[in-house]
Amino acid sequence: xxxxxxxxxxxxxxxxxxxxxxxxxxxxxxxxxxxxxxxxxxxxxxxxxxxxxxxxxxxxxxxxxxxxxxxxxxxxxxxxxxxxxxxxxxxxxxxxxxxxxxxxxxxxxxxxxxxxxxxxxxxxxxxxxxxxxxxxxxxxxxxxxxxxxxxxxxxxxxxxxxxxxxxxxxxxxxxxxxxxxxxxxxxxxxxxxxxxxxxxxxxxxxxxxxxxxxxxxxxxxxxxxxxxxxxxxxxxxxxxxxxxxxxxxxxxxxxxxx
Amino acid sequence: xxxxxxxxxxxxxxxxxxxxxxxxxxxxxxxxxxxxxxxxxxxxxxxxxxxxxxxxxxxxxxxxxxxxxxxxxxxxxxxxxxxxxxxxxxxxxxxxxxxxxxxxxxxxxxxxxxxxxxxxxxxxxxxxxxxxxxxxxxxxxxxxxxxxxxxxxxxxxxxxxxxxxxxxxxxxxxxxxxxxxxxxxxxxxxxxxxxxxxxxxxxxxxxxxxxxxxxxxxxxxxxxxxxxxxxxxxxxxx
Numbered sequence: 384x385x386x387x388x389x390x391x392x393x394x395x396x397x398x399x400x401x402x403x404x405x406x407x408x409x410x411x412x413x414x415x416x417x418x419x420x421x422x423x424x425x426x427x428x429x430x431x432x433x434x435x436x437x438x439x440x441x442x443x444x445x446x447x448x449x450x451x452x453x454x455x456x457x458x459x460x461x462x463x464x465x466x467x468x469x470x471x472x473x474x475x476x477x478x479x480x481x482x483x484x485x486x487x488x489x490x491x492x493x494x495x496x497x498x499x500x501x502x503x504x505x506x507x508x509x510x511x512x513x514x515x516x517x518x519x520x521x522x523x524x525x526x527x528x529x530x531x532x533x534x535x536x537x538x539x540x541x542x543x544x545x546x547x548x549x550x551x552x553x554x555x556x557x558x559x560x561x562x563x564x565x566x567x568x569x570x571x572x573x574x575x576x577x578x579x580x581x582x583x584x585x586x587x588x589x590x591x592x593x594x595x596x597x598x599x600x601x602x603x604x605x606x607x608x609x610x611x612x613x614x615x616x617x618x619x620x621x622x623x624x625x626x627x628x629x630x631x632x633x634x635x636x637x638x639x640x641x
Numbered sequence: 642x643x644x645x646x647x648x649x650x651x652x653x654x655x656x657x658x659x660x661x662x663x664x665x666x667x668x669x670x671x672x673x674x675x676x677x678x679x680x681x682x683x684x685x686x687x688x689x690x691x692x693x694x695x696x697x698x699x700x701x702x703x704x705x706x707x708x709x710x711x712x713x714x715x716x717x718x719x720x721x722x723x724x725x726x727x728x729x730x731x732x733x734x735x736x737x738x739x740x741x742x743x744x745x746x747x748x749x750x751x752x753x754x755x756x757x758x759x760x761x762x763x764x765x766x767x768x769x770x771x772x773x774x775x776x777x778x779x780x781x782x783x784x785x786x787x788x789x790x791x792x793x794x795x796x797x798x799x800x801x802x803x804x805x806x807x808x809x810x811x812x813x814x815x816x817x818x819x820x821x822x823x824x825x826x827x828x829x830x831x832x833x834x835x836x837x838x839x840x841x842x843x844x845x846x847x848x849x850x851x852x853x854x855x856x857x858x859x860x861x862x863x864x865x866x867x868x869x870x871x872x873x874x875x876x877x878x879x
Contacts, residue, residue: 440787440791441644441646441647441795441818442644442646442647443644461821561782561787562731565782565787569726569727570726570727571726573725573726573763573765575822576764576822576825577725579765579822579826580765580766580825580826580828580829580839582826583825583826583827583828583829583831583832583865584829584832586826586829586830587829587834593865615766616766619765619766619829619832619839620838620839
């Protein structure tokens with residue numbers, strides 16, 4: 384493994400982009416894509432957590448995908464709807480970096496956010512804008528356990544990942560009409576809601592945690608070559624084939640439902 | 642947390658109810674939406690027996706549009722509900738619309754509808770219906786209008802859930818428009834506990850919150866943390 388200051392090996396970067404591009408051109412599920420991208424960010428950028436937040440177009444930032452389903456982490460992303468580097472990044476349309484979340488500047492700028500971060504053990508953060516032309520649709524949030532500035536090369540790569548996330552989400556490089564932006568964003572937001580509902584169904588049925596449920600959903604979708612959101616929808620509406628449900632359940636710690 | 646836009650839209654709806662000297666209902670949201678965004682052309686259809694049935698209308702154009710959808714059986718409203726995302730058509734004269742919904746486009750254009758904006762009333766896999774705006778001139782919605790339309794849809798959805806929970810006329814919970822993922826995870830869990838659909842689960846959570854005078858987000862958290870279970874014979878055990 385490279386040292387903390389060495390950039391990700393070019394080959395690994397290339398492999399990551401090829402894999403993401405592959406997702407884009409084949410059968411595409413936007414939530415699964417963003418999930419994979421968040422996980423790649425952690426790998427390539429040598430950060431400890433990544434989250435992708437987008438605007439719901441009515442005044443709130445919503446978490447679309449995160450590198451880990453740990454509740455504490457998710458809350459840390461979500462509370463930035465009200466205050467934090469992510470919100471500042473989204474409002475200003477430019478990258479926001481903080482090399483030391485325990486420092487005076489950070490505490491003064493984001494008192495509530497820094498108080499929460501204190502519990503989580505993260506010491507530094509970067510937020511990169513997700514933008515297409517003049518339109519900022521969200522922000523990519525990267526947390527690091529150690530304080531210190533993000534190296535310039537990694538910042539460039541991080542912005543590249545944020546750009547890929549934007550294009551993946553909107554599927555359009557030239558947004559001629561804001562109608563398409565709204566259609567795609569809102570559809571993706573609703574897909575995320577379906578997934579949360581499916582997590583609840585599985586967690587209750589199989590007495591597992593939400594992140595175990597989510598991991599099982601993703602694995603099953605991948606193995607059965609099904610779109611993640613479609614699978615989640617079938618789970619929630621109870622239209623999933625019983626044999627398939629058993630297969631899904633087999634991946635969970637609880638095993639078959641009682 | 643209620644944002645400035647949400648507060649503004651809510652005030653418009655409340656004003657509409659005040660004029661009728663009535664409690665706030667989806668009809669008021671329709672009327673306020675028409676005044677703000679699409680004079681003469683707003684409608685709300687709800688899913689009933691697998692079809693979209695018009696329930697509220699503001700304006701002649703709205704009525705004609707909903708009838709066009711009913712007649713043709715397809716169109717932006719049907720697609721919006723099916724996909725769970727808005728279907729926004731800035732100009733029905735575009736070749737694309739004619740290809741996508743031949744019958745609907747012909748019928749709607751005959752009724753002088755030129756632009757259609759369908760916003761589904763959905764909450765994940767729960768599909769209740771659609772809010773549709775239409776105009777007799779081509780042209781897309783401005784960004785600010787997208788925001789307002791989405792908020793109107795949110796309010797109508799919340800009012801519909803309120804109605805189903807037997808809370809018609811009651812004020813909406815203050816966090817109704819800013820719910821996080823826990824409410825949906827909780828709904829998934831409750832739908833298994835009560836062996837009911839996801840929509841019903843969302844309704845039951847609201848009913849419980851009101852009955853026990855607890856915030857909806859707090860109820861959701863209790864369910865997700867397994868401190869609160871719903872059982873079929875009694876409404877809930879804490």
